[in-house]
Amino acid sequence: EYDMIVQHIFGKDNTTADALSRYPVDLPDNNYYDSSIQQTITPPISITPSTTATKTALSTSSVKAVSLFYDNDVLYQHQNQDSHIQAIKNTRPLPANYVIDDHNVLYKIVTRKFGQRINPRYLPASLTPNVLLTYHNSTFNGAHFGIKRTFYKIRDRCYWSNMYKDIEQHILSCLNCRKNKPSRRKPDGHLQSIEPPRGVWERLAMDYVGPVPQSKSGKKYFIVLTVLFSKFVVTKAVYDNTSTTAARFLLYDVFMIYGVPSEI
Numbered sequence: 358e359y360d361m362i363v364q365h366i367f368g369k370d371n372t373t374a375d376a377l378s379r380y381p382v383d384l385p386d387n388n389y390y391d392s393s394i395q396q397t398i399t400p401p402i403s404i405t406p407s408t409t410a411t412k413t414a415l416s417t418s419s420v421k422a423v424s425l426f427y428d429n430d431v432l433y434q435h436q437n438q439d440s441h442i443q444a445i446k447n448t449r450p451l452p453a454n455y456v457i458d459d460h461n462v463l464y465k466i467v468t469r470k471f472g473q474r475i476n477p478r479y480l481p482a483s484l485t486p487n488v489l490l491t492y493h494n495s496t497f498n499g500a501h502f503g504i505k506r507t508f509y510k511i512r513d514r515c516y517w518s519n520m521y522k523d524i525e526q527h528i529l530s531c532l533n534c535r536k537n538k539p540s541r542r543k544p545d546g547h548l549q550s551i552e553p554p555r556g557v558w559e560r561l562a563m564d565y566v567g568p569v570p571q572s573k574s575g576k577k578y579f580i581v582l583t584v585l586f587s588k589f590v591v592t593k594a595v596y597d598n599t600s601t602t603a604a605r606f607l608l609y610d611v612f613m614i615y616g617v618p619s620e621i
């Protein structure tokens with residue numbers, strides 16, 4: 358049906374954006390219950406499970422269970438062992454940006470852009486590793502996405518102070534990411550030495566320096582021209598780093614004063 362030729366491209370030459378192959382993905386939303394989470398992760402502290410659901414999640418590693426922080430009883434018990442959360446819960450009246458539900462679980466009230474209000478769970482430190490693993494390391498949700506994407510996923514569901522920093526640190530120290538994130542840049546070319554010139558004004562090199570702090574007249578680049586043989590320098594402060602500026606500099610500040618070199 359299609360007329361085509363299959364051609365092999367070496368991995369190192371295949372620099373197409375791989376992000377495209379990841380779409381579509383679920384965008385951050387307000388669903389507290391995320392049915393796609395099917396991981397069982399051992400809680401960092403031992404607790405007594407009080408419901409059948411929790412018992413199953415904690416004792417049977419092969420059973421696919423909803424992540425721990427989605428279980429109100431587990432969350433309640435972990436929150437109870439966190440002195441900071443306890444202090445907030447015991448404040449009367451409860452501070453305006455918090456809410457406690459029927460299960461005695463503390464939520465934070467967050468107001469987003471355009472006035473949208475959401476109530477993410479207030480996560481005790483003992484459960485943050487679980488969330489980080491679920492949303493970064495698990496195949497179903499995380500798939501080792503980057504810092505921002507992972508943050509957006511988590512912040513709709515959970516809250517803890519310094520969460521962005523923790524997420525950032527978790528991902529920067531993720532071995533899997535370090536090992537497998539391929540560089541999407543084209544490989545650098547090899548350095549090649551240039552023939553040394555035999556006299557002055559034969560071969561010149563030119564480049565822009567900047568942007569540097571802007572001058573009163575608005576100039577923020579230097580254009581620098583060096584004679585490779587004698588290291589004689591011609592330089593000028595300029596407004597931008599365009600080719601027009603470079604051409605004008607060459608014509609009026611170099612050629613018309615010193616003459617035309619054989620090579621730049």
Ligand SMILES: [Zn+2]
Pocket residue numbers: 493494501502528531532533534535
């Ligand atoms: Zn990772």
